[in-house]
Structure formats: structure tokens, C-alpha cells
Amino acid sequence: MTRRIRRITVDGVAYRWSVSPADSHWLTLRLWRDGDRTPLADVRVRFDDPWVHYPEILVAARHAPDRLDELFAREPLRPGRVADLIRAVTAAGGAHTSFTAIDGDIQPA
Numbered sequence: 001m002t003r004r005i006r007r008i009t010v011d012g013v014a015y016r017w018s019v020s021p022a023d024s025h026w027l028t029l030r031l032w033r034d035g036d037r038t039p040l041a042d043v044r045v046r047f048d049d050p051w052v053h054y055p056e057i058l059v060a061a062r063h064a065p066d067r068l069d070e071l072f073a074r075e076p077l078r079p080g081r082v083a084d085l086i087r088a089v090t091a092a093g094g095a096h097t098s099f100t101a102i103d104g105d106i107q108p109a
Contacts, residue, residue: 007034010083015040017086019077024052029077029101031086041089044100044109046073 005018014034022028022044029043050057053072060071068074075081088106089099098109 006079008079008082008086010086015086017082024049025073027077029082029085031089039097041097041099042109043085043089043106044098045077045085046101047076048072048074050074 003018003020005016008015008017016032016034018030020028020030025046025048027045027047029045031040031043032038033040048057057068057072057074060068064071084104085101085106088101092099092106092108099106100109
């Protein structure tokens with residue numbers, strides 16, 4: 001996966017963000033205020049890539065289709081979700097720079 005730095009404006013403030021794989025179940029979202037060299041935060045976000053976990057997803061879809069969303073985090077990081085995570089990080093203040101996103105909330109890592 002090529003790391004591409006993207007721009008986003010949240011509540012009138014410009015930020016930059018990039019996504020990189022942490023492992024087969026997690027992504028790392030790195031956030032900067034536009035113009036800063038020091039990252040604002042790194043947020044670990046669960047993501048079970050369907051291409052990587054295809055066999056497991058097929059088995060779950062066959063035997064427990066109603067639990068598929070509970071077992072796998074298949075939603076990719078889109079700008080709307082990134083904006084929500086930026087709001088959560090800035091609301092948390094500057095005490096932490098590493099977070100984990102769990103069920104829509106962030107927790108210090």
C-alpha cells in the first residue's frame with residue numbers, strides 16, 4: 001500500500017492525513033494540522049481487509065451471516081470517518097498522541 005497524504009478541512013481547519021497498514025486487522029491513521037511537521041495523532045483503526053480475510057469472511061457468511069458485522073470490520077476509512085476521528089482527537093486535547101478507535105470512540109493507546 002502506497003502511503004498517500006491527503007488533505008481535509010474539518011470545522012474550518014485544514015488537516016492532512018495518511019493511512020498505512022499496522023497489521024492484518026488494523027490500520028494506522030496519521031493526522032497533521034496543515035503546515036505542521038509533527039503529527040497531531042496516530043489513531044489505530046480496525047479494518048479486516050476483505051481481500052486478505054476472504055476465506056474467513058466466506059465461512060462466517062455461510063454459518064453466521066447475522067454476525068458478519070460483529071466479527072469483521074469491513075468499513076474502509078473514508079473522509080467522513082476521518083473527519084469524525086479528527087474531531088474526537090482534538091476534543092481529547094493534547095495529552096495523548098496515540099489512540100485506538102473502538103466502536104466509534106477513541107481511547108488513548
